Amino acid sequence: MRAGWSYVGRRALFALITILVAISLNFVLFRLAPGDRTSALRCQACTAEFKEQMRADFGLDKSIPEQYVLYMRQTLTGDLGSSFVTQQPVTGDLWKAIRNTVPMILLGTVISIALGLITGVVAAWRRGTLVDRGSVWTGLLFYSLPTQWLALMLILYVATPLGLPTSDIGDPYLAYSNPGWWPELVDRLRHMILPAATIGLVLFGEYTLIVRSSMLEALGEDYIMTARAKGLSNWQIVTRHALRNSLLPIVTLIFLSLGFIFGGTVLIETVFNYPGIGLEIYQSVYDRDYPVLQAGFLLLTVSVVVMNFLADLLYFKLDPRVTE
């Protein structure tokens, strides 16, 4: 157990250091990009003195190490600056965006896990049959489709027949009629379903293939033979013995991919014009809105690091042999 805690401690330390390094890298990378806060004001009439004043206000006239210390202090106290475009504090805007993105991601993940688990388990169970081959090819196909393209196809071929909305997070006119929470929830879900389905389908291919091979590996183990010899039914063998043991790599994988989903939403939210973190980043790429980008990246990095850490913890919890 001691070794276990030292493992957890080491992983936590690594996660912390990674975040600090990421914050520093953020500083360097955005100093490399052309233009600073004053040039991004897009103020044609501003005089040179005014810009100098601005630079002094922002601390841009100081030396790089001093700026770095200032930047670190601001970041660590939660001050991520103001957007060049809206002039609003970045944290407020991002928080709103995150609240829109997270439910969508969760719904998408649930869809992908459900689809991937079912298809993968069935494929492994019926190994070598037509069902198996069909699942593998479907998985491979979805694995190969560009995310943004799949989203566009959903708009063209699914949204119209089903009458689903393809843009924004809710009906802007709904609020005026004061409909109560139920219609509002339904409206939200209707707007969420297509982006979530895109996430689900994109991850589905990958999960299917991984679940299948993880299951195949488990089905080849000796304890499966024992279970068969004991006369257990197929169902019991698959669910109680094979699936349980093959879940370990699957669960950690899912956690790991969750960290990267934030990055992946850039493409999806752009297509669906869904006002979440991805769209926020896309727009700030377009506007070269560095504070928003910087904060967005910090968020993406932290989410990856945290999910990595959780995956490590989970792995440790599920398989105590892991101490390396």
Place this chain on the structure above:
Amino acid sequence: MSPQELAEAVVPATRETRRRLRLWPFLKGHPQALVGAVILIAFVLVAVFGPWLAPYGEKEQVGPLFGTPSGAHPLGLDDGGIDILSLLIYGARITLIAGLCGALVAMLVGGTIGIVSGYFGGRIDNLLMRITDYFLVLPDLVLLIVVASIWGRSLRNVIIIIGLVYWTFMARLIRAQVKVVRERAYVKRAQALGASHARIILRHVIPQIAPLLLAQTVLMVALAIFLETAISFLGLGDPSLPSWGKMIETAFDRGAISYGAWWAIAPPGIAVALVIMAFNMVGTAAEDSLNPRLKVSHLVRRHFRLRPLPDREDPR
């Protein structure tokens, strides 16, 4: 006899233990690799002979905006009245160049770092792997946007970005393999005979890992093409070259959806999917026949289209 010649004389046996990838038996044993290879050859031919195959010019307006598919234009026209089939043919070259060169950059950078790290071990290994770890969690978007805004939007920079994003996976994988090879008897023998590091790496390590490196590069091309479409979609690709990613972006940007012009969106996406599938089929089969234990490792590597994963099999 110099020590190096001696080493040569004593250790000629390396070739027999080498895991070889013979092309024809490999393709015969893996029908999916054969299918993939046929698709790839077809696309490469189209890319090479594009200008002679394309019925119209890549910037030539030949009909109405968003003209529907017809006999003269089997895939219809885009928002500028340009023939989509021609664009697709011209785009093949650019997309494939971006994918192949991007994967090559990743292979060279990642391979070098992986070999150095795995071969020398110790402090160098530690330092290099820490750097790799930080790059792994850095969202690609940062690199993407910074590189694109410092150096401008061009095909060359797209290739650099792809290399920057994907070298880490190559480095980790190669490092793990090199660590294994390093411990083999013939490497120890060569070391004992006083062969230089450079010689051991070039004569004994690289030949051993070359097939794996190749298989990984093939898989990497699929990822690279993916990233190219994402970069183009974010408007950070080369604005003047009609890559498939750019075609999707333009169609989306110019309202092909509200126009109902599926023919402007579907073909480039299908082309991308076909090529990626083909690379995956060849790459997985090659990886499988070289190292059956790895099995799904290539899947673990791409994560949500924008960022692949660290290699879990590799103890940190």
